[in-house]
Amino acid sequence: MESRKDISFAELLDELISSSREEEPFRAEGPRPSLRLDMLAQIERLQAENSSLFREKGASAYREMMSEPTPPIAAGLDETEAKLQPALEDLFFLDPQSIANELGIKTRNNPADLDKARRSFAKRYHPDRVPEHMRDRAAMRMQIANMLIDEAKRAKR
Secondary structure, three states: OOOEEEEEEHHHHHHHHHHHHHOOOOOOOOOOOOOOHHHHHHHEEEHHHHHHHHHHHHHHHHHHHHHHOOHHHHHHHHHHHHHHHHHHOOOOOOHHHHHHHHHHHOOOOOOOHHHHHHHHHHHHHHHOOOOOOOOOOHHHHHHHHHHHEEEEEEEOO
């Protein structure tokens, strides 16, 4: 191999390949692979040849999904609100003491239990899970709960 500073990577690679062919005709672990091609070029070629095929398949799947009738969103709201009613009533309480009691912070000793309480509280009161008109209160409750849990974790260290 030449030791030049102005040699390009491709030239260096070509030199390495040619010198390896001259030095060892067969590898110790077996014959060389018989498939010699530029994989990147082949992948690009296959993508270019099949792009119209995949584009049409995606478009037809989209059209098929859009042709199915979707249930009205408002119809499910009454049912959802009925299931969440106990949780919605709790959204009126914003005082930290009632939230701490609900979280059970006094009885939970280790950080894992506090994290479990945080997840359970978020599952029930996260703003994305309540009706839109109650999201601000839910967000405030989540902030208070997170603050209480973080304080409890710091106190137990």
